[in-house]
Amino acid sequence: MRADTATNWDRLAPLYNLQLRLERSALDAAVDVAAFDPADRLLDLGTGTGALLVRLIERRVALAEVTGVDRSPGMLARVPALPDGWRLLRADATDLPLPADRFDVVSAIYVLHLLDPDHRQKLLEEVRRVNGPAGRLIVVVPAPPPVNRLTRMLAPLARLLGCLSPTLLGLRPIDAVAELERCGFAVLETRRVTRGYPSVVVKASFPAA
Ligand SMILES: C[S@@+](CC[C@H](N)C(=O)[O-])C[C@H]1O[C@@H](n2cnc3c(N)ncnc32)[C@H](O)[C@@H]1O
Numbered sequence: 603m604r605a606d607t608a609t610n611w612d613r614l615a616p617l618y619n620l621q622l623r624l625e626r627s628a629l630d631a632a633v634d635v636a637a638f639d640p641a642d643r644l645l646d647l648g649t650g651t652g653a654l655l656v657r658l659i660e661r662r663v664a665l666a667e668v669t670g671v672d673r674s675p676g677m678l679a680r681v682p683a684l685p686d687g688w689r690l691l692r693a694d695a696t697d698l699p700l701p702a703d704r705f706d707v708v709s710a711i712y713v714l715h716l717l718d719p720d721h722r723q724k725l726l727e728e729v730r731r732v733n734g735p736a737g738r739l740i741v742v743v744p745a746p747p748p749v750n751r752l753t754r755m756l757a758p759l760a761r762l763l764g765c766l767s768p769t770l771l772g773l774r775p776i777d778a779v780a781e782l783e784r785c786g787f788a789v790l791e792t793r794r795v796t797r798g799y800p801s802v803v804v805k806a807s808f809p810a811a
Contacts, residue, residue: 611650612676618651619680627797628742629657629711635791635805636707636740640664645705645732647671647695647725648713652681655688669705671695696724704732709740712801715776722776726785730808738807739787745800746775782806 611618632654638644642665646654649670658665668688672678678690693699695713708729714722729739779789779802787806795801 608674608676611672611674615651615674615676615680618677622651622653624798625653625712626657628795628799628801628803629654630661631793631795631801631803632709632711632740632742633657633661633663635793635803636709636738638663638665638707641666642706643667643669643704645669645671645700645708647708647710647729648716649681649690650674650677650712652684652690654709654711655684656682659685669700671698696721696728698728698732700732702731703734705737706734707738707740708733709742711740711742712744712799714741714778714781715743722781723785726782726787730786733808736807738790738805739782741778741782741804741806742801743778743804744775745794745802746777747800778802778804 644665644667646668649655649672652670655668655670658668666687668684669691670678670681670684670689671691671693673692673694675692678692681690684690691699695710696717710725710729714725717725729737733739779792782789782804786808788809789804789806791805793803795803
């Protein structure tokens with residue numbers, strides 16, 4: 603059974619927004635790195651309670667179209683009212699009911715590290731399919747902790763907690779750059795964020811064959 607189920611997120615949903623302040627710097631970095639164009643059509647995978655969408659509204663970022671996808675109805679129910687042309691879709695990001703070449707930018711903010719390697723690869727294949735030929739991918743993941751004596755001592759505990767509840771705290775950080783490159787993406791830019799959750803923001807694209 604997948605530990606990271608929609609039901610788990612439905613249970614967390616009422617409390618989820620309490621921690622959003624800690625995401626803010628990473629969200630801002632993601633918006634900056636994305637360098638949106640008003641003609642862009644954005645797909646936000648694992649949109650949750652709409653943290654990225656809300657930040658885009660607050661920063662008055664103009665976009666042609668925005669679709670937020672999540673498989674947890676409890677999380678989606680907490681997305682505030684959205685501007686005209688922005689919509690929510692309940693779906694699994696590893697199997698999207700969306701046509702090919704439909705978007706210009708796909709984002710996955712604090713999502714990839716929650717998935718096991720097989721589902722991560724499926725999600726990235728879906729990104730490739732639904733993104734247009736010049737499409738960009740924006741990823742935010744928790745930064746892997748620095749390697750020192752303390753983190754080496756705590757590593758077995760973190761692994762155990764990560765197995766018991768991978769949805770919590772990003773206890774299974776991943777090397778997003780290596781992961782994206784392994785799946786054929788070209789990494790265009792990375793940014794480390796230290797305020798709030800230590801995070802890594804990555805912009806990537808799929809090079810033309
Ligand atoms: C840590 S939250 C991040 C939410 C939001 N992106 C943010 O930055 O606040 C992870 C979200 O990903 C969603 N999620 C996890 N796996 C998913 C999948 N396979 N398909 C769609 N949504 C998924 C969960 O339901 C949850 O809402």
